Amino acid sequence: MRVQNHIFSVWRQAALKFGYEEYEGPIFEHLELYTGKSGEEIVSQLYNFMDKGDRALALRPEMTPTLARMVIQKGNELRKPFKWFSIPRLFRYERAQKGRLREFFQLNLDIIGTESISAEADLISAIASMLFDFGLTEKDFYIGVSSRRLLASMLEKLEVKEPNLVYPLLDKRLKMSAEDFEKELRSVGLSEDKAKKLNAFMCCSTIEEIDSPELKELFELLKAGGFENCVKLDLSVVRGLAYYTGIVFEVFDKNKNMRAIAGGGRYDNLTETLGGQKITGVGFGMGDVVLADLLAEKNLLSQKKSNLPVFIASFSGDMKILFETAAKFRKNEIACSHSLNAVKFGKQLEMANAAGAKCVVFADGEKSKDGVWEYKILSSGEQGVDCLEKILEAL
RNA sequence: GUGAGUAUAGCUCAGUUGGUUAGAGUACCGGAUUGUGAUUCCGGUUGUCGUGGGUUCAAGUCCCAUUACUCACCCCA
Numbered sequence: 001m002r003v004q005n006h007i008f009s010v011w012r013q014a015a016l017k018f019g020y021e022e023y024e025g026p027i028f029e030h031l032e033l034y035t036g037k038s039g040e041e042i043v044s045q046l047y048n049f050m051d052k053g054d055r056a057l058a059l060r061p062e063m064t065p066t067l068a069r070m071v072i073q074k075g076n077e078l079r080k081p082f083k084w085f086s087i088p089r090l091f092r093y094e095r096a097q098k099g100r101l102r103e104f105f106q107l108n109l110d111i112i113g114t115e116s117i118s119a120e121a122d123l124i125s126a127i128a129s130m131l132f133d134f135g136l137t138e139k140d141f142y143i144g145v146s147s148r149r150l151l152a153s154m155l156e157k158l159e160v161k162e163p164n165l166v167y168p169l170l171d172k173r174l175k176m177s178a179e180d181f182e183k184e185l186r187s188v189g190l191s192e193d194k195a196k197k198l199n200a201f202m203c204c205s206t207i208e209e210i211d212s213p214e215l216k217e218l219f220e221l222l223k224a225g226g227f228e229n230c231v232k233l234d235l236s237v238v239r240g241l242a243y244y245t246g247i248v249f250e251v252f253d254k255n256k257n258m259r260a261i262a263g264g265g266r267y268d269n270l271t272e273t274l275g276g277q278k279i280t281g282v283g284f285g286m287g288d289v290v291l292a293d294l295l296a297e298k299n300l301l302s303q304k305k306s307n308l309p310v311f312i313a314s315f316s317g318d319m320k321i322l323f324e325t326a327a328k329f330r331k332n333e334i335a336c337s338h339s340l341n342a343v344k345f346g347k348q349l350e351m352a353n354a355a356g357a358k359c360v361v362f363a364d365g366e367k368s369k370d371g372v373w374e375y376k377i378l379s380s381g382e383q384g385v386d387c388l389e390k391i392l393e394a395l
Numbered sequence: 396g397u398g399a400g401u402a403u404a405g406c407u408c409a410g411u412u413g414g415u416u417a418g419a420g421u422a423c424c425g426g427a428u429u430g431u432g433a434u435u436c437c438g439g440u441u442g443u444c445g446u447g448g449g450u451u452c453a454a455g456u457c458c459c460a461u462u463a464c465u466c467a468c469c470c471c472a
Contacts, residue, residue: 062472349432
C-alpha cells in the first residue's frame, strides 16, 4: 500500500495539475459492453459471470467503454471539450507474467469532444510531467509517437488491399529482421517492391522525413512546453486493433527491458460503435505494474516504512500523560503515536524508530513544563526543549 | 490456450549418492544498559519441509497427482 499510495498520489496530483477532473464507474459492467466492440473472443480474456437475475456481467478489463457509456448517457449535458481522469481497478483473465497481473490499476486520462491536436499535446505533456514527478528523467523513458492516419495513407498509396492484416506486422516489425518483415509483408499480398518501400518508410525517425502536418504541429506544441526531449517519432507504434483513428503513442523505458509503461491515442468513433452520436476523444492508460517495476529498478521507491512526524514517549510509563500529550499535538494537526503499554524508555525509542518517527517528544521529561517539552530528532540524535510550534519547525 | 521453473523459519535462502534430533543470515524476544533508538556484545524461540498419495527398513531428498507462485509464448484493450 505504501508503494501504491505513492503512485496514486503522484498520478492524481499530476492529473489535477493539468486540470483533469476525477470520475469513477462501476467495477463490473454488462458483458455486452465489451463483446460489442471486440467480438466474442474477448470473453476468454476477461472475468465474466451471471448474476442472480441471469444477466451476463464482466469485471471491467479497461475503463474506456465505461467512459464512453457514461458520456453517451450524459449526451449534450456535458460542456465539451472536457478532461477527465480515473484510477480504476481492472481485471483481465490471462496468465500473469512480468509486468502483467490479473488484477491491477491503471491511470486513465481522456479528453472528450475536441479534434484539436492540442488534446494530444496536453495528454503527452501530462505523461512526461508525471514521469518527471516520479523522479524519472529523459534518460529513463521516451514517448514514441505515430499516426494511424499517416500509416493508412501510406498503405493506400501502396495500394495495399488488406491494411488490417498489415497493422499487426508493423507492430511486430522491430521483433524480426528486415528480411523476415518483408517476407511477412509478401505473404499478405504485397509485392517485393512495395514491401521494400514500406520497410524504408517505417525506418523514418524524424518528422522531417514524413509528410504529416498534424505530427509537426504536435511536436511544436510539445517543444513549447519543454518536452521535446521526451518524445520521438516511432512509426512502429501501432497499438493493437482498429480502435484508434489518429495519433497513437506509447511510453517505453529506454532500456526496452519492459513492457510499455503507457499507451494511448485518438479514437473518433468509440461512442458511435456503442450506439451513441459521434463524439471524438483521445486518451491514454498507464498501468501501475510496469511503472512500479521501473521505479523500483531506478531506486525511486522510498524504503521508508512510514512518515510519522512525532512519537510521544514517557519515562514514568504513565498512560494518562501519553494520551494527554498526544491530544495536544493532534489538536495542532501534528500526527503522532505512542506506546499502548507502559514499557521501558529505551523500548519506546525503539518503537519510535520502527514507526519511522522523525522526532520523539518526552511527555514527562525533567525539563518539561507547561506547553514545553524535551524532544529528540531521531536522524541526528540532537535534543532540545521547546514549545509545540518550535518542535514542528524543527521537523 | 501452450511450454518451462520454483515451493524448507516472518523474510532471503542452504540442505551432497535417500540415513540419527532440518540449518545459516536476517527479523523477532530477553539481557549487557531502570533517562535515550538505529551501530556493538551475549543468550533464546523459530518449522504441517505447499497439499494429498505412492516407493522404501528409512523421504525435505525419489515417483504420481494437485494447488499456488514465477518466467517465456499466444494475446495485449
